[in-house]
Amino acid sequence: MSNNLAIFEGHKIRRSYDEKTETWWFSVVDIVQVLTEQADFRTARKYWNKLKERLNKEGSQLVTNCHQLKLLATDGKNYLTDVATAETLLRLVQSVPSPKAEPMKLWLAKVGYERMQEMSDPSRALDRAREMWQKRGRSDKWIEQRMTGQETRNKLTDYWAGHDIKKGDEYAILTNIIHQEWADVSVQAHKHLKGLQTQNLRDHMSEAELIFTALAELSTRQIAESVEATGMPANKVAAKTGGNIAKKARLDLEEKTGKKVVSSENYLLPPHDVKQIE
Secondary structure (H helix, E strand, C coil): CEEEHHHHHHHEEEEEEECCCCEEEEHHHHHHHHHHCCCCCCHHHHHHHHHHHHHHCCCCCCCCCCCEEEEEECCCEEEEEEEEHHHHHHHHHHCCCCCCCHHHHHHHHCCCCCCCHHHHHHHHHHHHHHHHHHHHHHHHHHHHHHHHHHHHHHHHHHHCEEECCCCCHHCCCHHHHHHHHHHCCCCCHHHHHHHCCCCCCCHCCCCHHHHHHHHHHHHHHHHHHHHCCCCCHHHHEEEEHHHHHHHHHHHHHHHHHHHCCCCCCCCCHHHHHHHHCC
């Protein structure tokens, strides 16, 4: 997990990024404090506690969907804090009467990757991603490969979802097996090599890295399908075998070109440029 702050109308919202699941978790009480326009944090926390009681009595799943993570407080110490994803918070906002509700929904939609819009119209997510990559200077060829790789990835995770693989940790474990096999480095080590923290590794891959990642995941899915792999043990075998196919191709290319595929190259921008884009 890595911690960060997001800003809503001048208010600091604490959040934490789960690299395994690529999910932002936001402090619920920080959101509630903004919605209730409370200057005192303790008053906002009491409001949230009362709201939790009410939602539980109503049988709402919103509180169940919240978790606890250690976040940095104003006294410089870390405390367990109720956190939720943007999707959960979008629903939670509806339970708090506030003039800030609509602006907060729009803000959450933006920082939470606009999942509500994407669910109703997936093409919006593709258009937004293409526009973002263009603004960040990616070539049309790179963008095409990135989107092709994402489609390959989606087909693989669709297979996993239908064959007893749990989204989250199990997806991350299998993804890392594939990556370790083809690249000879773990996902985390690859991110470290590129100097990445909360950024998406694939958004900082070279064209070659994207191609070999896609080949590894395509091979993994087709092997899994051929043997109807179900559950973690069988899919771990498929992941290792699929990754190894891409590894052989990578080693062959490196031998012919004398150039390593896995590299420290990235698309990180200076802070002022990132602010202008976002």
